[in-house]
Amino acid sequence: LFHLSNAQVLAPDFTVVDTDGNSHNLYDYCEDGKIVVLDFFYVGCSYCEYYSVHIQQSYEDFGCNNGDVVFLAIDWNDTDAEVQTFDSTYSLTYPSASGLEGGGDSVVSLYNISYFTTLLVIGPNKQILKNIKPPTTNNIDSFLLVLGAQMTPCNVSIEEEVKESNVQLIQNPIQQDAKIFLHVTKSANYQICISDLSGKVVYQNE
Numbered sequence: 001l002f003h004l005s006n007a008q009v010l011a012p013d014f015t016v017v018d019t020d021g022n023s024h025n026l027y028d029y030c031e032d033g034k035i036v037v038l039d040f041f042y043v044g045c046s047y048c049e050y051y052s053v054h055i056q057q058s059y060e061d062f063g064c065n066n067g068d069v070v071f072l073a074i075d076w077n078d079t080d081a082e083v084q085t086f087d088s089t090y091s092l093t094y095p096s097a098s099g100l101e102g103g104g105d106s107v108v109s110l111y112n113i114s115y116f117t118t119l120l121v122i123g124p125n126k127q128i129l130k131n132i133k134p135p136t137t138n139n140i141d142s143f144l145l146v147l148g149a150q151m152t153p154c155n156v157s158i159e160e161e162v163k164e165s166n167v168q169l170i171q172n173p174i175q176q177d178a179k180i181f182l183h184v185t186k187s188a189n190y191q192i193c194i195s196d197l198s199g200k201v202v203y204q205n206e
Helices: 026-031 046-061 080-089 104-110 137-146 158-162
Strands: 015-017 023-025 035-041 069-075 118-122 127-131 167-170 179-182 192-195 201-205
Touching: 023 026, 026 035, 035 046, 035 137, 046 069, 046 137, 069 104, 118 137
Parallel strands: 035 069
Antiparallel strands: 015 023, 035 118, 118 127, 167 179, 192 201
């Protein structure tokens, strides 16, 4: 692992693909002004199992990648299916790139990671700012606050939730009155806006 002191170290750039097929480039996030938290782990690692819950909480504390901070898990030597099972088992929702299929193994080598969990914080200046030991929620949150990151609720977009749930319109086609049923899986504040085919807003609520 890079030996970190008061002198900051330039973080090597990389691109990985998470288990949902989304691409993540480190420098793109940095150039967008984001702080990036890299969680190096592998399936079957007892420390990783324990600290993943702490990292998940910090991910939620700072807006679920919709705020100042982007959390990204980098796996070593596992398949997408194995990582997905790990994430499901421990209720982890921050993106994970597997070692064997998502490019994680090359990043582990690039960063000379020798133990797990390793949690690195990368600043918008593309420098490695800290290796957080131990990576507890308190230690992670405290350091991110020192960097100026703002805690913010996780705002789950309605578009994301609709992918997991059917919207039912009764009756359809509409004659006079209609009822719309929508089931969402996460507790959050939602803004609902319904427009007709011309784009005119006919209903809006929060």
